[in-house]
Amino acid sequence: MAVTEFTVGGPNEGPYGVAVVGGEVWTTLVHAGVVARLSGERIDLEAANARPCVIVPGPDGVPWFTRSGDNRVGTPKQSFEVPGSPYGICAGPDDAVWFTLMDTDHLGRITVDGELTTYPIGTSGAFPSMITAADDLWFTLNQGNAIGRMTTSGEVTTYPLPTDAAGPVGISAGAGGVWFVEILAGQAGRITADGTIEEFPLPAGSKPHAVVATDDGGCWITLWGAAALARLDAAGNVIEQIGLGTGSEPHGLALDTDGSVWVALERGSVAHIQP
Template sequence: MTAAIVEHPVGEPGDGPYGVAVTRDGAVWFTLVHGGRVGRRGPDGTMTYTSLGEGSQPSLLAAATESSVWVTDTTGNRLLLLEAADDRAIVELGSVSVPTPDAQPFGVVALDDGTAWFTELGADALGRIDILGRVDEFPVGREGSFVSMIATTGDSLWFTLNAGNAVGHVRGGDAAIAFTELPSVPSGPVGITVAADGSVWVAQILADAVARIARDGSVTEVALGAGAKPHAVAADPHDGVWVTLWGSNEVAHVAADGAVTRHPLPTPDSEPHGVAVTPAGTVWVALESGALAALSTTP
């Protein structure tokens, strides 16, 4: 597999592109974690931005509808629903405060029923926003676990416990949380995604590896090399996964059989973080150094 990588500068110097998501209208949304802003790159390349206000920290986002996203404001202890009015403006559809002070919302997913789930770094909990904007919170039962990123299959939730060396799983909104312990200690699980075959992939930033949890609950790990520091993951259409290697300045593809293909980024020290894959297969990566990278592959 070979790849062509094009970098698109975004924001102002020091803004820090961090999270990235793709909506069904073909737009690429991204957070500027140090700049307090969220940006949108339209299908024609038009750039629009909106500020979340002084002191805000937009961290991660998730596609909600064809043209809207949920975004977590970690320091602001809230989530916002943003929509593209057109290719020249972003409008705020709603802002939802988290009841627990200093909960630090971070990861977020949107479900087809109009609800959204998010993680609380500072409260060791999950949160749920219903269609009326009301918030319920659910402690995960492991103090100091640093609940980080979250993924969904539509009827199940999976989330990483960064300091707990485990992955949590909730099958249905009222079910008890089950935990899968990860073999490497410490592993520092961060990014998480669910592949089309139902397997769950986890980036283990402290273990320099990704873990794959099969439908039967078995766990296998794929080593990515010392210093790779994998951060975020996104499923491909073929039961594999794309992963950002923050430490080695690369984006890697891990096939379902564990085969690894590495793609060095053209700019040194670009600090790849968030990753998303379009239906057409283009891989978008948020580079904290100041750009979005678009990666397209050929066999």
């Protein structure tokens, strides 16, 4: 694997989320209130406390991202106020954008023209974190120690994790099931459509944060605590680990169309990992 780093912003601006949208790589600078393209464009959100976090391709072909600091979701050109602190975000199966509201135990749905609906997840104090879409919406309950599933009409099913106090964060739907990671337990997990959960150990102290499923049934995972990236096969085995350097603090990651991977490093860069 070849690793290439691209400096984005200043050393304290904190690249956090990353997405590939229309062939362009976008990242959020969480501490600067900025979203940026790797090609050089910076878009100031004109709110120092905006804290842009997770960024994804929207159903309209433009980047959508959450702003956990000023309770907004939107695109580089427009944003909408939401009733809580948003974090995870994804394009849903219904041509709308779905997101988690961490502090209110709700999911939000917003159309590309700003029509907003919220749905309770049915569990108090669960701290919904990341979200992904298959036929339904799947999301991690970081403090609820569970995986949630919601239909587009708001019907919820909750699946408790086998490991206590696992702290699930990242989640990504893929072939054969939905991958997720447990930052406190140091494990990866996969849940199938019938609710069956498997857990797989990761290197000690790795603190996995984000995950993206791959076409072969496996996944890539950022190991925040180990300053590394790991690749798992469809059986849950770690088949590769790539060091990203001391203090790199890898967070968000995205899969490109050619199978390469982009990783946001909070130390001030975005890394591109190519076969």
